[in-house]
Amino acid sequence: MRLSSRTALAGSLLAVTLLASGCSGSSGTANGDSGHPRTGGTLRIGLDYDPVCLDPQQSALGQSLDVGRQLVDSLTDQDPRDGKTVPWLATRWKADHEATRFTFTLRAGATFSDGTPVDARAVKANFDAVHELGAAASRGAVYLDGYRETRVSGARTLTVVFDKPNAQFLRGTSTVSLGLLSPGSLRRTPQERCTGHLVGSGPFVLDRYRPNTSVTLDRRKGYSWGSRLWQREGGAYLEGVEYRIVPENTTRSGALSAGQLDVATALAPQDRERFSAPGWSLLTRTAPGVDLSLYVNTRRTALREAAVRQALQKGIDREAVATTFLSSRKLAATSVLSSTTPGYTDLGDRLAHDPAGARRLLDRAGWRPGADGIRVKNGVRLRLDAVFVRQQSLELVQQQLEDIGVELRLRQLTVSRFPEVLAAGSYDLSLQSANRADPDVLTTAFAGGTPVADARLRSELRRATSSTDEATRSSLFAAAQRRLVDEGHVLPLNETEETAALSTRVHGLTRDASNRLVLHDTWTTG
Template identity: 35%
Template sequence: MFGYSLFSTSPVRAAAAGAALALLAAGCSSGGAATAGASGADSGAPVQGGKLTIAVSSFQPCLDVSLTGGRNSTVTHQILDTLTDQDPKTGEIIPRLATKWEVNDDYTVFTFHLREGVTFSDGTPLDAKVVADNFSTLAALVGEGKTDTLTLNALNSFSGAEVVDPLTVRLNFKLPELGFLRNASDPYLAILSASTLATTTEERCAGKLVGTGPFVFDQIVKDKSITLKRRADYTWGAEGVVAHQGPSYLEGIVFEAVPESGVRVGGLVSGQFDISDDIPITDLPQLRSAGQTIVSRVVPNLVPGMRPNPYSPLGSDDAVRRAILKGTDRKEITETLYPEIYKAPTSIVSSGTAGWKDFGADLAYDPEGAKKILDEAGWKPGADGVREKDGVRLEPKITYIIGNFFGATQQELELAQQQLARIGVKVEIKANTPADNAAMLKDISKADYDFLTGSGASKDIDFLAGLFKKSNSALLNAEQPELEAVADALNEAATPEARTKAADDLQKYVIDHGHWIPLREQTKVVAVSPRVKGYVLDTYAAHFFHDTWLAG
């Protein structure tokens, strides 16, 4: 589950960069195993049957990921299929519900040829009409403002769908969509049955969803648990993603909402749970010593960090932003607060995001360089060491959301606070509840903060185009023409080569001018019982259970 996101809420077209996904090589420690994205590789012949129980930190508020932009896809990821998929090792786009496709030279027309014999769990066939209706219905919801930003960005230039023949559908766009094949692998563009499309958004959020995936809903107990059961007739897993064809090995999966981390940890050790999600890093040594397997993978996203308020005197000061970026020691934050499976960020997006480029040298800790920037800009140390300029003290207010690990934690900010004090910056840390934060963001021009922490989920770097345009509600039409121009270049690139260059340029510009100040690279960490075999985290760092089985 992803937390607070600073994505655009305005129409921008999606884009792409073809970089392969980089996997985190997780370390091992005595008494337990740590693997990069998988468990139980050397476990012998798979066993059919059994029900796996996974403890998660919260119940998904909306089960339809097309409405939530792919966030909270933990459960529905198991019941839905997409047109395309991604090779988990290379990031290459590969067939799933579509066996092949053609794209015109302008990247505005995508023709998909669908797999024969696929059915939804209600028995109705997958055909071109239902796929066309999926995109038309979703585009209408986008127009009504009923979807999340990722869905909006993927479909804002969608102009219609055509049924070419019963198993061929053509999707048309007004603008070049170089990233659409990757978007089509995202869960928010998963294909739903005609019966689902006929329901209300409220019914879909509550779980009235019918897909073509390997599992189906069995029971939903709101705010408590969700039980899935396998489809006996599922035979169309994506080659290169699934390890076996045919139905899933597990008979069923139970997701239990367990808010208390100690209960999730204790329940795993005692055998009450087979997998525990959202594991606090402080509990990893205990779990390893108890023989549990630690599975991890870098989350493809805008890395947790700080965004300046363009309306505040300090947030709008280029020298202040650049100095804070150079005066923040990301390596110390990572090594002090996190185990060896975590790495310091090397860009504003994670190394697991397609289109990432390594700008680690530009993010190196450089306190002397930070001091020089401030000196040259007229920020001089006062009697107590805190810098001042024109009667204003350099005391930026930085906010974080209580309980939101996916933005920035209090511990991270406190360590950054100590680091920045060394260069004459006195940071004030402000804690917000999610409700307080939402209220504050209604008008950032009047909000009492200089930097806001956050992060955001995406497989591809395309989302950066909207993130740094003034039409993003997080920028509230603030005039930043140079930033706008670099974002526009990514938004308007019409070839893969131009897209790659524009994505690199935007990452570089944002870092050089401190428009996003990375703190850490987000890593998904899951604790798994030794009896769980064949479990993996996929390219989203999301649970993938098709090949999972239970031993003993």
């Protein structure tokens, strides 16, 4: 393995995830019905951002997790069609009635690419390591909430024990965030793992990571323990994968047109018609999870006032945002969760544009319009700071909020700087989303150390995640969505319909339930 060194941050970034599953066919694959699969070739994928940290146990950045999904396997997989949990490295499992003990039996013969076995001790080492990472394991630590220990009772049998109910854990085992690394990798520092010093058991191995330039992968020889959802038994078709970092939309789509790329991710809306023509294929799906939203830092002075937060909620015209930037009113947010997420509660009436109502709330709270229209209270202007990586619709939101007397300042950050600012709490609003195909994503996003939710709301989310009764869980998650909206903790903007454009030489490209790219069954022609 050739490595490029780099100082990288594994931030708690609930980033805008950039590719989604689904495609031009009902099977959820790209060009999946064209001829006989062919072995060999290198797939060239254009990413819009650098992965920053390649360790999937630490990163929450979509580009990083897309790469990591090819390198690591998980105990289970989640069927994106019905949400059911299916075998992968674990052939069977059993949970107690309290959801505090989960016993897994592992398949025989699986190994990490350094030759060490994927056995019960290796799984224990991984869960122990994620738990020790704490907040640095931005998603995995939430899945392991209440983790006590993993007990090894045989080479292929283990029991994960929690101090409290954790009903979300089993689904968490299907995610790349709880994907398994070799014990040797776990002995590396978190910073070393971010820069590429990691070994998994997946169908590809890391060849080289060149920050801000490319990531290259090679096919894993002898691989034969893939997810039950995959079509092909044995190793991947592709000989290799090259991810190229191409931040500019026009450059990325131009490289696809010129035959320099096979896949261009994060396709801009204005390019969709162009790549709908013969010779191309589009992979499009509304991402499950938390909609693209402005997360509210309730520890900031003005935002401690519920009336200010509620006025912001009423001041945003979501249909105008969706129509202007996404060319589709149907993508306007109607809840905190997207409509494709299990447990979604339609709150469209509570998110209706009501600028007059917003002004009344601010008037009653003592915020009076100043000479320039921006409201003032006790000599302080109602000025808010919004941080983001990709601006998207914020200029329009800025205009809409100015109309109710709120000054919104926009501050664009780099991918690496964004999590630092979030951790420091030095912002008012942050543009984020979070992908996951179940309502527990609300707990992942808002029940940790985030300043978005208050202590009561965090407690209610943990209670929902801990419940083993589906009716109770549904009721609690629905109530949490209403509170997040009604109290203005989160300002949903739009659903994320992400599109990738593909050359017709690409076949069998799929997405998992969390919208991670899956390349095992992918093959190319020509």
